Amino acid sequence: MDEKSKGQAQAAQEGFAARAKAPASHAATPKAVSEPHPPAATAGAKAPGGRDAQPEAQAQRPRRKRKWPIVVGVVAVVIVVAGVGFWTWHEQPSFCNAICHEPMDNYVEGYFNDQTLMANMHKKANVTCLECHEAKLSEQVAEGMSWVTRAYAVDESGDLATVGVTADQAFCAKSGCHEWEDVVASTQDWGGQAGVNPHLSHQGEAIDCSNCHGVHETSYMYCNTCHDYAVPSGWEEPR
Ligand code: HEC
Ligand code: HEC
Ligand code: HEC
Numbered sequence: 001m002d003e004k005s006k007g008q009a010q011a012a013q014e015g016f017a018a019r020a021k022a023p024a025s026h027a028a029t030p031k032a033v034s035e036p037h038p039p040a041a042t043a044g045a046k047a048p049g050g051r052d053a054q055p056e057a058q059a060q061r062p063r064r065k066r067k068w069p070i071v072v073g074v075v076a077v078v079i080v081v082a083g084v085g086f087w088t089w090h091e092q093p094s095f096c097n098a099i100c101h102e103p104m105d106n107y108v109e110g111y112f113n114d115q116t117l118m119a120n121m122h123k124k125a126n127v128t129c130l131e132c133h134e135a136k137l138s139e140q141v142a143e144g145m146s147w148v149t150r151a152y153a154v155d156e157s158g159d160l161a162t163v164g165v166t167a168d169q170a171f172c173a174k175s176g177c178h179e180w181e182d183v184v185a186s187t188q189d190w191g192g193q194a195g196v197n198p199h200l201s202h203q204g205e206a207i208d209c210s211n212c213h214g215v216h217e218t219s220y221m222y223c224n225t226c227h228d229y230a231v232p233s234g235w236e237e238p239r
Pocket of ligand 1: 122165
């Protein structure tokens with residue numbers, strides 16, 4: 001657990017690298033795709049600006065000048081359409097491993113097919129990758145860089161060796177996701193032992209949901225590092 005949180009800051013950079021690498025590495029695609037909205041504006045502003053910088057040279061050829069708004073308009077439309085299309089694709093779980101097979105295949109396959117994983121449970125509830133993993137441009141660029149430079153490692157299962165992401169109460173127990181009171185009630189008198197509740201214990205808020213619940217990995221019964229409580233089927237005892 002401690003190791004997990006230690007690697008956190010650093011792995012946050014590396015971890016999602018793969019998912020985002022598409023925008024960064026897509027050299028052939030207009031740069032704009034990684035930033036669909038602003039690019040249209042930038043492209044529009046830049047092109048005419050460049051020309052206007054030499055008005056004398058252009059003076060003899062007014063015909064050309066008039067075409068510019070059309071050209072700029074067409075370019076802007078193409079960029080916007082490409083951007084919107086890219087963004088829609090980007091929202092799909094299949095985007096994550098379309099290019100970054102390693103390390104993303106395992107996450108995407110688990111999400112779609114591994115019934116033992118919480119990722120799959122969320123798939124069944126129509127929760128997409130990006131609903132949990134908010135796509136921040138800065139992170140995506142960092143991820144793209146580490147994917148391109150292979151600055152990441154995978155473990156024997158094919159998952160990233162250093163996991164930078166964890167989920168806490170604010171993240172999971174929010175409206176539209178999990179109702180905290182219901183969660184607490186669901187594990188009251190855990191294992192038939194009065195007063196025992198993994199969601200309400202002397203460990204309090206110090207432990208994150210991720211201390212027990214793995215999304216892409218097996219969950220495990222953290223309390224049992226010290227106690228001997230019931231372990232849900234499919235969960236691991238403390239490692
Ligand atoms: C229910 C929320 C949720 C969903 C849906 C989800 N993840 Fe995750 N993901 C997490 C959490 C929490 C972790 C931290 C490790 C864990 O719990 O397994 C994580 C870890 C990861 C990591 C390792 C990140 C790192 O920085 O080390 C990758 C890569 C990843 N997820 C990719 C995906 C992909 C791809 C999908 C969709 C196919 C997806 N995730 C769907 C919550 C989610
Ligand atoms: C100390 C370990 C532990 C921690 C930490 C933990 N849980 Fe749980 N959680 C459990 C156990 C054990 C179960 C029962 C699983 C089962 O019966 O298969 C459970 C079940 C659940 C369920 C299913 C409840 C139901 O209605 O069936 C949800 C939702 C849940 N936890 C959410 C959370 C959230 C959100 C957090 C973080 C705020 C969290 N858990 C933190 C151990 C934990
Ligand atoms: C780092 C070790 C440790 C962890 C982890 C831990 N506990 Fe405890 N727990 C203790 C100790 C020590 C006591 C005091 C035992 C005593 O006084 O006999 C205690 C007492 C309790 C008690 C009071 C009843 C009793 O057995 O004395 C409950 C209930 C309990 N823990 C539940 C939990 C739950 C649920 C978790 C997981 C969320 C958890 N504990 C995690 C160490 C731990």
